[in-house]
Amino acid sequence: MLDLAAETARPKSAAEVVDLVAEAGAAGRSLEVVGGGTKRRIGAAAADAVLSLAGMSKVIDYAPEELVLTAQSGVKLATLERLVAAEGQMLPFEPPHLLGLLAARGHPTLGGILAANLSGPRRIRAGAARDHFLGLEAVTGRGELVRAGGRVVKNVTGYDLCKLIAGSWGTLAVLTEVTIKVLPAARTEQTILLFGLDELRAGEAITRALNAPAEVSAAAHLPQAVAARAPLKGELAVTAIRLEGFAASVAARADGLVMALKSFGRAELIDVDHSREFWAQIREVEAFKNDPRPLWRISAPPAAGWRVCEALQGEALYDWGGGLVWLLSESEPARVRSIVRELGGHATLYRGHGGAAFEPLEGPLAALTARVKAAFDPNGVLNPGRMARP
Template sequence: MLDLAARTETPKTAAEVVALVADAGAAGRRLEIVGGGTKRGIGAVAGADAVLSLAGLTKVIDYAPDELVLTAQAGVKLATLEKLVAAEGQMLPFEPPHLAKLLGAKGQPTLGGTLAANLSGPRRIRAGAARDHFLGLEAVTGRGELVKAGGRVVKNVTGYDLSKLMAGSWGTLAVLTEVTIKVLPAARSEVTILIFGLDDRRAGEAMTLALNAPVEVSGAAHLPRATAERAPLKGELAVTALRLEGFEASVVARADHLLSALRTFGPAELLDAGHSREFWAQVREVEAFHKDPRPLWRISVPPAVGWQAPQDLVGQALYDWGGGLVWLLSDSDPATVRRAVRALGGHATLYRGEGPAFEPLEGPLAALTARVKAAFDPTGVLNPGRLGPGRMGQG
């Protein structure tokens, strides 16, 4: 990873990005692509000759609240956009996590970086992932070519869906310069049902029941006792949380229905709207694990078996997405963690700690990703090694 103070290019336009990438390709140089720099430590770039920062691309190009569509340059900060849409009674529906404090970063996350990493918060189980709200893009490939895809409408079926391909590519295929996303009206009200003292298996059963009930749960998380005892919650028992959002009358009716359905799991309490928002912000930012120096894993598994992921591993867990996302603090050997997660049909990414961040790909999937990388960045100009061997980030 290069020092940000050493040789950083900060273009102000897409044309300047094209020139910088094209020149790098012609000269055989490689570039590390940076937005706010908050996720630079996840799959560190190896062998880059310079940093290409998107800090100069910070304009909101167009925002049409009536059409629920926003177009902005990739370097716009998430906090700026969240404030902008909140003023119109709207929200970024995928509830993007910032994670700067969790990762010990000093910068602020950007829209482009969030989409490139396909990061979504607790509302993903209801609203979908970041990629599901990524409508269009302007980007510069590793060939030094400016491409545009998608548009300002939700239903766009012309050509390939490059937006979804770019989401989760971590800047290894192209440099996002401008993106269009869908926004939604913010919930008028919300409430969170809390159930205390459930073990991980029983909590998984409660979350599964709630998510299958006709009540539109928009958040389902479980903090085992050892996690709930930590700051900022500082609880005495394990906590299982279920969020309902919408118009007040609807929220009240759905909460009553869900409370009745969950009565066999024990007594429940309700968090009002203000405390509910505070609680889910803590879950989204994984605040319980901010100050723990142990390696931190982000594990994605089928929700129904999520509670099983940490059972044979030493550490502490926080379950989100009804168990589909597990944050795990663990000193277990990386190979052991990945083997346990693969056995459950999932994958694990090391967000903090020593070792490869992303799980290596093998066989046909590795061959396919190599072909995709070759199509967009044949000489390996962009983020070399970011995703590790067998991935699109391999230089």
């Protein structure tokens, strides 16, 4: 991974990105594509130079009445969050910043969040980042400018390039401009806490809550050892369920859900300020930010997620609503991935071990991925080695 102070190009327009990528391809050179640079250590690219989009940070169009926002990909996530909040709106997929967790400098960008397809606890209700990705302008590894999508959800037929690019971590194309959907922010929220449940029992409680007519917007479980860490510093395991919306609706749904969960023990309701603080801690995985052990981000079916820590030595934080498990474990990467695959999921190494961050692909999926890569970036110009070793 190159030092950002070294050979770094900082284009100001899509035309400049086209020229830079085309020149790199013609010269047989490769580029590490970064936004704010906050997630560079996750599957670090082995490139000849850095292409930073931090200078492409303009909000091009924001129409609050239409719930649509278009911006250059290098715009800071925090800038957008403040902008939409001033209009009583929100980024519905609740994107994490993860600065403390990754000990990162800089600021996460909208393009980086979409390229990584990162979502927070609200994914259970609102969907993932890719579900709100309406349109794009991007430069392929061939040095070609492409556009796809638009300002409405149903706007194209054929291939959905937005969903293809989301989660590709800059290996297919350089995002230069993106259009996303925003939503009205919840008027208030309330969180129900249950205490002292083990993973299996917590899973049962969350399943009951999700199956109830309560419109749950987030659900998580912190085992006792994790709940005892800063910043929560609790004495018992904590199982949390969030409700959002209008005050009267939230209160009525909370009362009904407390009754539905009474067999799981004492329930405690926390107010809107404490609820927002709690879910910010879950979103940013605050409990694990100072632990030096290797950290895994595991996606698994929610019904099987609790078995991850049962099968592997370590500590887990369950962002259960999204089928997401954050696992601290010294177990060998091959063992972690093998067990997670058996559970029907996949694992990404966010910190530690020094090995490949992403799940190695095999068989038909590997062949399909190689064909897609060849179509977009046949010469391996963009982020070589980030998601797969060259």
